[in-house]
Amino acid sequence: MGVIDESLWAAIAAMRIEPEGATLTFTRRLARENGWSRAYAAKVVEEYRRFLYLAATDTNSVTPSEQVDQAWHLHLAYTRHYWEELCARIIGRPLHHGPTAGGVAEGRRYRSIYASTLQRYRDTFGAEPPSDIWPPHDVRFAVRYQWVDRSRYFVLPRRSVSIAGIAGGAVLLAACTALAADSAGAASPPMVRQFADMLFGTDAGLIGFVIVGTLALFIIAMLIDRVRGRGGRRSRQADGKTQRNRKLRASRDSSGGLDVASDGWSGSATGTAAAAGGAAFMGAGGEFSGSGADGDWDSGAGSDGADSGCSGCGGD
Numbered sequence: 514m515g516v517i518d519e520s521l522w523a524a525i526a527a528m529r530i531e532p533e534g535a536t537l538t539f540t541r542r543l544a545r546e547n548g549w550s551r552a553y554a555a556k557v558v559e560e561y562r563r564f565l566y567l568a569a570t571d572t573n574s575v576t577p578s579e580q581v582d583q584a585w586h587l588h589l590a591y592t593r594h595y596w597e598e599l600c601a602r603i604i605g606r607p608l609h610h611g612p613t614a615g616g617v618a619e620g621r622r623y624r625s626i627y628a629s630t631l632q633r634y635r636d637t638f639g640a641e642p643p644s645d646i647w648p649p650h651d652v653r654f655a656v657r658y659q660w661v662d663r664s665r666y667f668v669l670p671r672r673s674v675s676i677a678g679i680a681g682g683a684v685l686l687a688a689c690t691a692l693a694a695d696s697a698g699a700a701s702p703p704m705v706r707q708f709a710d711m712l713f714g715t716d717a718g719l720i721g722f723v724i725v726g727t728l729a730l731f732i733i734a735m736l737i738d739r740v741r742g743r744g745g746r747r748s749r750q751a752d753g754k755t756q757r758n759r760k761l762r763a764s765r766d767s768s769g770g771l772d773v774a775s776d777g778w779s780g781s782a783t784g785t786a787a788a789a790g791g792a793a794f795m796g797a798g799g800e801f802s803g804s805g806a807d808g809d810w811d812s813g814a815g816s817d818g819a820d821s822g823c824s825g826c827g828g829d
Contacts, residue, residue: 515637515638517637521566521569521570525562525566528598530591531591539587540555542587543558543584556643557580557581558584560584561577563638565599565604569604569608573629574629576623577630578642578648578653579656579658581646624654631647634647682726682730
């Protein structure tokens with residue numbers, strides 16, 4: 514476990530984001546807006562605090578998970594607390610958040626930054642990032658989110674819909690088979706008629722057929738999903754090998770080696786590009802002087818303080 518700045522961590526851990534006396538707390542709002550349980554939202558808030566600590570103490574760029582980024586989005590809506598309390602008083606620097614610039618190269622770059630953030634988490638806190646909040650990069654950058662009006666639309670998990678579809682398909686198959694057997698009737702051989710009567714002539718036989726058919730279809734679906742998963746893993750492994758080879762070539766071709774966060778914040782506050790994947794962000798810089806509502810931003814040389822990325826707020 515790394516050396517923790519106790520005073521900084523205590524300040525981040527103790528900060529109350531919502532106004533005093535607010536009925537709708539930050540955690541409850543986060544849970545409501547994302548459809549999470551309150552317990553899970555509380556875990557996300559704790560991980561968001563850890564992310565803030567990493568951003569405040571890391572000289573390289575850091576990238577949040579999607580869940581942590583949702584907490585960040587919401588915190589930015591509490592503008593007074595975010596800028597006057599967190600950035601001005603606790604961190605002492607602006608912590609900017611920027612949208613994705615897009616592109617394949619950006620995606621690869623920020624996957625590397627995200628992996629570095631996870632490692633920094635392990636080194637700093639001496640623990641593995643919880644996978645339900647900090648998933649692997651291939652999961653982190655594979656999700657696609659979209660606003661949905663739940664007053665007008667139902668939101669159903671794909672797995673539940675698939676299972677319901679399999680069950681419905683089994684029932685339909687049983688009905689069609691029973692109808693076909695009944696139509697064949699007298700034209701069928703005696704053994705076939707006896708088998709059909711056993712399956713469809715009684716409730717127990719029909720229920721058993723539906724159950725067996727459902728299980729068979731479910732197993733087939735699982736096998737197909739597993740085959741697709743293996744193909745996806747092989748593709749990601751090949752992509753990872755290609756990235757490693759490119760990094761090695763880049764390190765051989767450059768005198769200083771490959772630095773995936775070379776555009777991160779510094780004391781001179783050079784702005785950076787936003788991340789790929791929909792919600793990954795790099796450190797931009799910026800000096801902060803003053804405090805509270807009367808404080809002013811001095812972005813330093815070459816930066817106008819624009820929303821060019823998220824700044825890691827550390828020492829000079």
